[in-house]
Amino acid sequence: MVRTLTLGLSALGLAGAVAIAQQPAPARSLSPDGATQTQVLGTWTKGERPAFTLGRENYVGGKWIEITYGRPLQRGRDLFGSGANYGKAINDVGTANLPAPPVWRAGANVSTRLKTDVPLVFGDKTVPAGDYSLFIDLNGPTQWTLIVSRWAAQTKFDPNDKNALWGAYGYTADKDVARIPMRVESLPFGVEQLTWSFLDMTNDSGRVALMWGRTLASASFKAGS
Secondary structure, X not given: OHHHXXXXXHHHHHHHHHHHHHOOOOOOOOOOEEEEEEEEOOEEEOOOOOOOOOOOOEEEOXXXXXXXXXXXXXXXXXXXXXXXXXXXXXXXXXXXXXXXXXXXXXXXXXOEEEEEOOOEEEOOEEEOOEEEEEEXXXXXXXXXXXXXXXXXXXXXXXXXXXXXXXXXXXXXHHHEEEEEEOEEXXXXXXXXXXXXXXXXXXXXXXXXXXXXXXXXXXXXXXXXX
């Protein structure tokens, strides 16, 4: 009797395991959410107790700069095209029955967003502290322009919302805060997943950069006080 009960329970356990294994895997986004941050204008100080950080100090008074964005994968695609078609296909993505946007969302899905606690100075252009959308104008393989815009971002696509954008659909230049030439370089390796990052950082300056495929585009900035 005991053996029969044990065999029955084992069979039920095996059946349950098979059923679980046969369940479809949860759907994953083709372009997962991503974020990159940096902190500037702070000072490293020794407290009364050693901190759990490299150098055992605390970073005090720092201000945050953050970019949030969708992270599409290349998946073998020709990302930017060439000749007269350069940059055209990458803008015409994701939403049917709408004119192709004139600029690139520089990410996927929700508009790429910049939040900065401090003014950012790009050459002769200053972006005050605040929340913005980021776009890139792809004029040619080495002619990229970073656009910092006051357009708000839709969290869900709504074609009737004229006060915020989904991606770059409906973008107009009237809310531009700054248009900044980017330095475009070829990478010696390929980056599969679109990546925003902060490069060459000091305590008050650096480069905001986008990498995808074999392209790196960046713009130098200095953090204001």
